Amino acid sequence: PPIIVRDLAVALGLKPFKLISEVSQATGGFAGINSSLDEPVAMKIAEKYGFLLEVKHRGEAVAPQKVKTADTKAKIEEEEQKNLTPRPPVICILGHVDHGKTSLLDAIRKANVASGEAGGITQHIGAYQIEFQGKKLTFLDTPGHAAFSKMRARGADVTDIAVLVVAADDGFMPQTDEALKHAQNADVAIIVAVNKMDVKGANIEQVKSQMQQRNIAPEDWGGETITVPVSAIKGTGVDQLLEMILLQAEVLELKANPKAEASGVVIESEIEIGRGSVATVIVQRGTLRVGDALVCGQHWTRVKALFSDKGEQIKEATPSTPVRIIGWSGTPDSGATFRAVKNPREAERLAEEAEQRTRKEATVAAAEPKEVSVEQLFADIAATQHKVLKLLIKTDVFGSTEALRSVLDGIKSTKVQVEVLAADVGLVTKNDVLMASASGAVIVGFNTKLENGVTPLAKHHNVRIESFQIIYELGDKVREMMADLLEPEQ
Numbered sequence: 001p002p003i004i005v006r007d008l009a010v011a012l013g014l015k016p017f018k019l020i021s022e023v024s025q026a027t028g029g030f031a032g033i034n035s036s037l038d039e040p041v042a043m044k045i046a047e048k049y050g051f052l053l054e055v056k057h058r059g060e061a062v063a064p065q066k067v068k069t070a071d072t073k074a075k076i077e078e079e080e081q082k083n084l085t086p087r088p089p090v091i092c093i094l095g096h097v098d099h100g101k102t103s104l105l106d107a108i109r110k111a112n113v114a115s116g117e118a119g120g121i122t123q124h125i126g127a128y129q130i131e132f133q134g135k136k137l138t139f140l141d142t143p144g145h146a147a148f149s150k151m152r153a154r155g156a157d158v159t160d161i162a163v164l165v166v167a168a169d170d171g172f173m174p175q176t177d178e179a180l181k182h183a184q185n186a187d188v189a190i191i192v193a194v195n196k197m198d199v200k201g202a203n204i205e206q207v208k209s210q211m212q213q214r215n216i217a218p219e220d221w222g223g224e225t226i227t228v229p230v231s232a233i234k235g236t237g238v239d240q241l242l243e244m245i246l247l248q249a250e251v252l253e254l255k256a257n258p259k260a261e262a263s264g265v266v267i268e269s270e271i272e273i274g275r276g277s278v279a280t281v282i283v284q285r286g287t288l289r290v291g292d293a294l295v296c297g298q299h300w301t302r303v304k305a306l307f308s309d310k311g312e313q314i315k316e317a318t319p320s321t322p323v324r325i326i327g328w329s330g331t332p333d334s335g336a337t338f339r340a341v342k343n344p345r346e347a348e349r350l351a352e353e354a355e356q357r358t359r360k361e362a363t364v365a366a367a368e369p370k371e372v373s374v375e376q377l378f379a380d381i382a383a384t385q386h387k388v389l390k391l392l393i394k395t396d397v398f399g400s401t402e403a404l405r406s407v408l409d410g411i412k413s414t415k416v417q418v419e420v421l422a423a424d425v426g427l428v429t430k431n432d433v434l435m436a437s438a439s440g441a442v443i444v445g446f447n448t449k450l451e452n453g454v455t456p457l458a459k460h461h462n463v464r465i466e467s468f469q470i471i472y473e474l475g476d477k478v479r480e481m482m483a484d485l486l487e488p489e490q
C-alpha cells in the first residue's frame with residue numbers, strides 16, 4: 001500500500017507541512033499532503049525523528065515505534081535504569097484569562113521563597129523552583145498556553161502536571177476548555193484549582209458540575225480529578241494545592257538519569273544588553289555544568305556561567321532545574337531542545353550543519369513549482385468563480401485565536417470566502433512561510449513576532465505577512481484583502 005504524507009505525519013506526530021518540507025528536502029521534488037512516498041524515503045524521515053518505520057504490507061500503512069537500533073537500545077536502557085533518580089515535577093498553570101494564573105504563580109512563589117534569598121528579588125526568567133515540605137517543585141512561569149503549546153508543537157513535553165485554574169465566580173470559559181484539551185492531548189496529569197474562592201458569588205459546586213460534564217469529575221464526586229479551592233489573592237489553599245501536586249508527582253514516579261550528558265528544553269530566550277543571547281532552559285536529563293558545550297538547533301554555546309532562577313551563579317543543574325545560560329551564538333527558540341556534546345568544536349559543527357539543513361530546506365522549497373505569489377494567487381482566484389482568501393493565523397495566546405475567529409466569522413460576504421488554513425499560537429516561523437507559499441495563503445500575525453529569517457524567506461517566496469496589535473485593524477485589513485480579490489484584474 002502507498003505511504004501517504006498525511007498518514008505518516010499523523011504517525012510521527014508531525015505537522016503535515018513540516019513533513020512536506022522534509023519530503024521536499026529528501027527527494028528534491030514537491031510533495032503534497034496526499035502524495036505517496038517511497039518506502040526508503042519515509043524510512044529515512046522517520047529515522048530522523050527517532051522512529052523505526054514498520055510498513056505493514058497488508059492492511060494499514062504505518063506502525064512506527066520510538067526505538068533506536070536494537071542492540072544499542074538494550075544497552076542504553078540498562079544503563080538508564082541503573083541511574084534513574086527521582087526528580088522534581090515540572091508544573092504549568094493554565095486557564096482562562098483573568099482567572100488568576102499570574103496571581104497564583106506569584107502566590108506560590110512568594111510563600112515559598114525565603115525572603116532573604118538573593119535580596120528577595122523576584123526575577124522573571126520563565127520558570128522557577130520552590131521547596132515545599134523539603135521537596136522541590138519547578139513551575140513554568142509563563143502563564144497561559146502560549147509557552148505550553150509552543151513547546152508541545154516542537155515535541156518537547158516538559159510539563160508533568162498541569163494546574164487548570166478556574167475562577168469560582170466564572171466557571172469554565174472557552175480558554176479553560178482549550179487549555180483542558182491541550183493538557184489532555186499532552187497526556188499530563190491535571191489538577192483543578194478553583195480560584196477566587198474569596199469572591200462573592202464563588203460557586204465551587206457549579207465548577208464541579210462543569211468538571212463532571214467534561215468527564216473530569218472531581219474526587220468527591222466519584223471522579224479522579226484532584227480539585228483544590230484556593231484564593232491566590234488571600235493565599236488560602238495554596239499549601240493544599242502544593243501538597244496535592246506533590247502527591248500527584250509521587251504517583252507519577254518521575255525519574256531521570258543525572259549521570260547522563262545534559263539535555264533539556266529551552267523555555268524562554270532573549271537578547272540582553274551586554275550579555276548577548278540568553279536562554280532559560282530546564283534540564284530534563286543529565287547534569288548541566290559550567291564548561292559544557294551545548295548545541296541547540298542552529299545555535300551553540302560553551303557554558304561560561306549558569307544562573308539560578310534567583311539570579312545566583314551555580315556550578316551545575318540537575319534534572320528539572322531551571323537555569324539561565326548566557327552567551328549563545330544566537331537566540332534559541334523556546335521549545336527547542338539542547339544537548340551537551342563532546343566539545344565546543346563539535347557543538348559549533350553540529351549547529352552549522354543544522355543551519356545548512358534549514359537553508360537547504362528553504363532553497364528546495366523555493367524551487368518547488370507549486371509556488372504561488374499573492375498576486376498570482378489572487379489572479380488565479382479571480383479566474384475562477386469561487387473566490388477564497390486563505391489565511392494562516394499566528395497569535396500570542398489561544399484567547400486571541402478565538403477572538404480572531406469570531407471577528408472573521410463576523411465578516412460575511414457572498415462573493416469571497418475566508419478560509420483559515422491554520423490558527424496557531426507562537427511566532428511566525430519559516431515553516432509558516434513555506435506552508436503559506438505552498439497553499440497560497442496570507443500569513444496574519446496578531447500580537448506576535450516573526451522568527452529570525454522569516455522576512456527574507458517571505459520576500460523570496462512572495463508570501464504576504466500582515467501583523468497587527470489591534471483586532472479591528474485586522475478585521476479592516478481582511479475586508480480590504482477580500483475586496484481586492486473582487487477587483488477585476490488589470
Ligand code: GDP
Nearest residue numbers: 096097098099100101102103196199231232233
Ligand atoms: P491571569 O490572566 O489568569 O493571569 O489572571 P491574573 O492573575 O492577572 O488575575 C486577574 C485578576 O483577578 C486580577 O485583578 C487579580 O487581582 C484577580 N484575582 C486573581 N486571583 C484572585 C483571587 O483569588 N481572589 C480575588 N478576589 N481576585 C483575584
